[in-house]
Amino acid sequence: MYKPTRRVVAFSMLAVLAACGRPPSKFRAYNGPAVTQVVVNKGERKLYLLNDRTVLKAYDVGLGNEPVGHKQFEGDGKTPEGVYYIDRFNPRSQYHLSVGVSYPNENDTALAQALGRKPGGDIFIHGWGPDGNRLAPNRRDWTAGCIAVRDDEIEEVYAMLRPGVPIVINP
Template identity: 60%
Template sequence: MTSITRRHFALLLPATVAACGGAPQPRGPVFKSYNGPPVTQVVVYKGRRQMYLLSGNRVLKSYGFGLGGQPLGHKQFEGDNKTPEGMYFVDRFNPRSRYHLSVGISYPNAHDRAFAAQYGLSAGGDIMFHGLGPEGRKLVQQRTDWTAGCIAVTDAEMEDIYAMLSMGVPVMIHA
């Protein structure tokens, strides 16, 4: 009887440890997978409302998008509703975004923070590529540029973008 108990214990121990967080657990909903060439750069043209995911010089995907409520000019201060311009990097993924899914960019950089600080203001932050989610679907019916400075695509497009991007990918945002 003792050997059966030990045997059962030996078989149940790995399953118990995995259930307590020892094994990786899936994040949120089931995500799309991407097995194509790596995205090496994201190029955004605010004026044209076009974003390109590139592998080297080859365009893998392009998307139209909505911007911040004040689409002209570079983001300088928190609350100005502008989308930044310049070189940034993918720096985080949020599978539980209120706008479906989101991928963060590294705004503000040191230059952005220093510029805002000389006016005694914050440069802001939390600039993302994101989907619409329920809130965005309502707002996009009223106007194209509705975010607080983010770059918004449809939920289905965001699922593709989320799958294709990885940490550290350069993001160049042009006027």
């Protein structure tokens, strides 16, 4: 019968303890069907990841702190409406992880300029992070115009999306 030496037992216990001390990674792997479109229905507070017409995942979302209507200018607290594209990924976001939306487009810029304002930018799908963990339980729409999901959900979204995927944001 095999009897492990003290050294083998000690190294085994160290390995177990080392594995327990690491925080889980926020970066997930995804090997399912490609996401071909993101749809956000602001009125429903829902985000859908689709492969063609098949919904792969659906999430409840929080929006800008002024959720009704299309974003018109920087600082209005509104989430844009229209067709945009996923254009960047931020692994060091203050909101856990974030995925960039290509707002503003030419029409958005022209509208803001007609109002004598700047269109703003930095619209993301992002997690809650510390701000959301403080605000979201008491207030559903708390962002400055972004689309927020829980931190564990943005990990899935971040893994599933690729640059260039269209995002349709409906009223």
